[in-house]
Amino acid sequence: MAQITKEIVLEALSSVEDPDLHKDIVSLGFVQDIRICEGNVAFEIHLTTPACPVKEKLESQSRQAVLAIPGVKEVAVTMKSEVKAHQGLDISSLKRVKNIVAVGSGKGGVGKSTVSANLAVALSLEGAKVGLLDGDIYGPSIPIMMGKPGDTTLRENLIQPKVAHGIKFMSMGFFAQGDQPLIWRGPMAHRALEQSLADVEWGELDYLIVDLPPGTGDVHLTLVQTVSITGAVIVSTPQDVGLMISMKTLRMFQQTNVRLLGMIENMSYHLCSHCGSKEEIFGHGGAKQASAKLEIPFLGEIPLDISIRIKADEGVPAVIALPGSPIAQNYREIAKRVAAQVSIANFSAQKLEVVEESK
Amino acid sequence: MTLLLPKEIRKIGTTDLKITWNDLHQSLYPFPYLRQNCRCAFCIDERSGKQILIKDNVNPNLEAFKVTPVGQYALRIDFSDGHNTGLYTLQHLRQLCPCKECS
Ligand SMILES: Nc1ncnc2c1ncn2[C@@H]1O[C@H](COP(=O)(O)OP(=O)(O)OP(=O)(O)O)[C@@H](O)[C@H]1O
Ligand SMILES: [Mg+2]
Ligand SMILES: [Zn+2]
Ligand SMILES: [Zn+2]
DSSP states (O other), rough: OOOOHHHHHHHHHHTTTTHHHHHHHHTTTTTTEEEEEEEEEEEEEEESOTTTTTHHHHHHHHHHHHTTTTOEEEEEEEEEOOOOOOOOOGGGGGTOOOOOOEEESSSSTSHHHHHHHHHHHHHHHOOOEOOOOOOOOOOOOHHHHTOSSOOOOOEEEEEEEEEEOOOOEEGGGGGGSOOOOOOOOOOHHHHHHHHHHSSBBBOSEEEEEEEEOOSSOOOOOOEHHHHHOOEEEEEEESSSHHHHHHHHHHHHHHHTOOOEEEEEEEEEEEEOOTTOOOEOOSSHHHHHHHHHTTTOEEEEEEEHHHHHHHHHHHHHHHHHHHHSHHHHHHHHHHHHHHHHHHHHHHHHHHOOOEEOOOO | OOOOOOOEEETTTTTTTEETTSOEEEEEEEHHHHHHHSTTTTTTTTTTTTTTTTTGGGGOOOOOEEEEEEEETEEEEETTTTTOOOOEHHHHHHHHOSSSTOO
16 A cells, blocks of 8 residues: 555645635645654644634545545544734734724614624634724723723733723723823824724734724724724615615725725614514615625624623623524624635735835 | 725836736826825815915926835825825826826
């Protein structure tokens, strides 16, 4: 029988394709640390996010591919992940923040903060390091949803983010309260955002989710001028009005060359608490159609469900308060799709650069 | 949705800016032309949209010292007359392409 070599194993594994990146896992560099001992083959697969939606699929396909090699008796696959960093986060406090993802909406009240909080916690449940920044200086709600309102502390001139439910978070609204540290006196949302990015000790993060205030404006512009963000997620409700206003927001992202990672429809349908059947309150599918038309990914639908609101009001996002529920499951699926889009964005991202040509 | 992105941005000496776009279109902008089309608040009235800068007064030999990216969507240009308040968004730059096909 032919000897099993690394080359043979790699050859077999090159038949396994990542459906999001449209490349085989060997040329993507995912396969690492192949060890062969007689009929036993062990290797690692390094994914670009712990929240990979096709983790199980890639694992079993890889196992099957290697098992099909004549002479292989046993296969041990270890799944690991390392989130790729988006380029251009030059501010020193953000050096170890790999990706900034903005969450925006056209109008207020569509559930953007609730979605942001649940997404952030869902990503951390998958094993990612996550931060959440409430970019709304006037109506901050993230601290309440995370169950920790109140002041922040300073250490060595850096503001310490709060920690709850596995993630770090911070609100620009902390600084709209009474006793403010000197560095926060800047009255403008602009300054507050700059400082939320630069003066907060975020540490190492795979994803920093920024909950933008509704509509188009200052905070968005400051964000794109201050840092290079990986992309934006748009939240909208099924009502047409909501969608029309979202279009404006979409255009704003386009004009500032922010990649649209996708759209989420919130309060999409109502799960009947008696029979579990779907009732459509506002009509549904509007966001899905719109995203198809605009050729941006559709990331999923979130039902209108009273428990989502109750848990938010109690300070524990539904995705962690109701583990195993269809609601939590749904949030986690959506979070994985977001993570997948971030990975895709980082494979195709480029930074603006000016080449100097002398004459 | 495909974003309009430059494949390459070149500052050619101190006289021109050259952009190759992702649709392979090439734009060559003399810096005096870009200075004339600055849309900053000193050059165009923010409220009325009226042109303040008199385009003909721009020195035809004006140069640029530096071109700096702003975020992922715009460029800032330091002109030799000291002006640098304009942000040239990629969208605006594409509209400004002076080639025969575009204008
Ligand atoms: N899927 C949902 N089901 C039921 N209630 C929801 C859902 N999503 C959000 N809510 C509730 O709707 C209200 C508005 O949500 P949220 O504060 O997240 O919206 P927002 O878009 O961030 O609003 P704002 O524009 O004020 O920032 C909250 O009371 C929240 O608990
Ligand atoms: Mg909000
Ligand atoms: Zn100007
Ligand atoms: Zn042209």
